[in-house]
Amino acid sequence: MLENFPFYLGILLVILLLIMLANKIKVAYPILLVLAGLIISFIPGIPVINIEPDLIFFIFLPPLLYEAAWTVSWKEMWRWRRIITSFAFVVVFVSALSVALVANYIIPGFSLALGFVLGGIVSPPDAVSAGAILKFVKVPKTISSILEGESLLNDASSLIIFRFAMIAVATEQFIFHKAAASFSWMIVGGVSIGLLIGWIFMKAHKYLPTDVNVDSVLTLLTPYIIYLAAEEVHCSGVLAVVSAGLLLSNNRHRFLSSRSRIRGVNVWESFCFILNGFVFMLIGLDLPQITKGLEEVNISIPTAVGYGVMITIVLIVSRILSSYGAVIVTLIARNFIKVADSKNPGYKVPFILGWTGMRGVVSLAAALSIPVYLNNGNGFPQRNLILFITFIVILLTLLIQGLTLPYFIKKILTDNDDDTLSRNEVYNNIRQELAEFATHYLKTNYGDQVESNPPLQHLILKWEQHSNGIDDESIGEDLKVIYLDLLNQQRHWLINKNREDQSLDESIIRRQMHYLDIEEEKLRYL
Template sequence: MELGESFHAVEILILLLLVLVAFFAVMANRLKVPYPIVLVIAGLVISFFPRMPRIPLDPNIVFVIFLPPLLYASAWSASLREFKRNGVVIGLLAFGLVAFTVWGVAVFSDHFITALDWKAGFLLGAVVATTDAIAATSIAKSIGLPRRIVDILEGESLLNDATGLLALEMGLGIILRGESPTVASGALRLLTLVVGGVVIGLLIGIVVGWLEKFIDDGPIELVVSLVVPYAAYIAGERAHASGVLAVVVCGLYLSRQSVNFFSPSVRLQVNGAWEALTFMLNGLVFVLIGLQLPYVLGGIRGKFGTGTLIFYGAVFTFVLILLRMMWVFPAVKIAEFLSNKCMGHKEEPLKKTEVFVVGWTGMRGVLALAAAISVPEVLGNGRPPETRNLIVFLAFCVILVTLVLQGLTLPALIRRLGLAGSPGMDPEEKEARKIVLSAAIHQLEEGRKIEGKGAEHLYDDILHRYRHKLAAIGGGGDGELEAVDTEAIFRLRRIMDQALQAERRTLIGLRDKGRIGDDVLRTMERELDLAYSRYEGGSVA
């Protein structure tokens, strides 16, 4: 095939995948099912269509192309305050659970899967040990899980990639080179990964934050925001640290600082573009997972009986879920003790039902499949490739069950356990709105005193709307501002700007004092940006 024909085929293939993503995402919305589940099933079904182009999943594409921007977007939307509040339990899940899972899978494989020994089981455990940031965040948020559970799952999935990739590195060393890593060497390597990743991510974030002060152009800001996660990931990997942690730390830092260097119009442009980009990449990832079944079956077919494969897949997935449950309950208790007694935090303990949901929501995704596919065909000493193919097959089974079965049962489960999100405004957000609107009203009243009677009617008009909005929040209404029709539009814009600036300063102050999380700030900040863009464009609604 000539080069031009090859590019043409790739174009058609990408177009086909994007059309599939859009179509099945619409179906997911109609069915009220999280779109990752529908896309995985759709890819699975389509993979059996005759003459369907075969699309192998290159692990390098996942690690280098998909992973950095998706991790960056997840870190950008995370709340640093909640990350700190739940830091102990997140650490026990992101580090301790990965080690426990690798050990448990190694022991299970050695005793119950005849085709695998302890070494291959260790490698298999490393492949499936990490939860997927993409799957966990997109599914958990879409089904209305309680905010604290989402924060824990999000934090765990953002951090455990470093420990999982370290375990994969150790497992490959055991299989390929006959290495026998010690606890000390593993701890030292983990420390290098974590410290190096954090330092590199923070340095890149500081530099980019400084450069952002000189930029206020939407397209340029978008290009910069696209370059940053790749730069952080590559820098981390080149330094033999954790590129994943470098991206996460950089995203957390810049997200927190963005309130200072993004103008409202730029923030709207960049956020809108990133929402479209992350949806597209997420969609492609989940469709590609489903499309891998022919390759997985092709590698394993003929080596094991169908009944044996189904039995292995079902039992192994059950064991993996059980291992997570066994770790989560004591880990949460230990975390609560350390947080409340030793660190002085005053967090309400998680209910047993909430801990169960944390244990049940251990989604695996494309990262686990990419790790499995990255395992070499020959695992050392001429070991037969059946071992590698079985590892890929079992990883695929785990991904399919945790995404589809657990994902589909979660809505009913949280309703049954009484954990469904309550309708209406979050109490923290409601309180923040009251404080912010009161600050704007105070600013307007002071401005009316200074300007005197010449602008009194303008101030009275806007004050009326703000007071109405404040009263509506107290009564549970939306309190939308109505359009103002006046000839003194220039003066009105200036007055509105003062009020909105007072709201923004107060909002940032509440975030910086820890009274609200970054998620509440972003929700209200978007509304302020929209209000700013409306009156700048000629409306003062």
């Protein structure tokens, strides 16, 4: 490991350069990283990368899921709960079933159980890939909310299918009542353990004498502890992490200080940025090992590629058809129950939802977790072919759907498909109402202190200006440029002041520099 350390540092540098390039040319960075890993893997002398499944499941997956749960809106998830659960469970199952039937019928030696193993692996779309693509285009809030909610649950449903299929392959039988009991325990137990441990961490943040650094480290430990605890009792670690993440995210203002929240966002963005970059690069780097496994079982590369293309087509078609089916069911259900949106979305929204089916991290981890040998000592049937097909599916969905999704969104969807044009107006109205509430509260509760307290007078004046629309949040783009220039000049002044006055405590300068950083950060949200 140590002798390859310079290689991993070089890979990290390549990842950073490629992500900067992807942002420049407006292409989702997972696409470039997978292709780059594929190219690098064929360079002579490059160390062979053997990806352990635990590396993905226990190091990469928990924090990525936890961070996603922190950023998603519980309110939006609940609003779109029916369509989200249908995509996360029903659509995933339909995709897995379609793959299982086609693989069993067309690929020689593929039993139905093996087909479900493959289907469980490749059925969940990758949230990271979709998120990286959607940030370059204007997408209606409805679609982004559904995709965010689905991404938190589809990993769990696909891994449950995968586990049951693995049991069927190993035992050559499927006992329904045992499977139903195990399925129920994985879901109920996973959610319960996640909520329990999440509640314990929430109380630890609130009542223990923590500071900003301790809070940040605790949030990093939380997903790993929850995932391991759930897996130890054979529950769904994915559902446990997601449940805890939603609980803590929805209560973050009750147990974390404002400074811990600001620091936590920075820590988690950087941490997940590195994790995502490495995992997609590793997908490409692992191809030589996968193709070597095909040669050992005498399966030609063109034949295996053909199987991979076929499974990819099945996945794309089944997800699109399932998307239309889910919308049709919703339109029928609105006649009997209240649904979030009673409008007919037409062909546009179902197609976009169906086309956002790029595969990635979870599919790779599940495929790699297939054991080389069964408990009876025999080799796991078709393991190398399953690995190769999984790689082809990841590569093709990233390239085909990932590169064309922005085009379809721009051509098919219009600004009138959502209320995005009025969101700024709603935001400004909320700001004004909040400012009026603040002014009224200060005058009512601290009115007797106004005359003798000039800072309080200034605070009331500030919020009165807010309520009249005169504040730093109503500045135009030209004034933002001027303010940024002022902030930079203030930094230079502080640096020179610190250099010239040797008796000045530098921590005071750094504190003021931090304040200027916060001021500049505010401009991003104005």
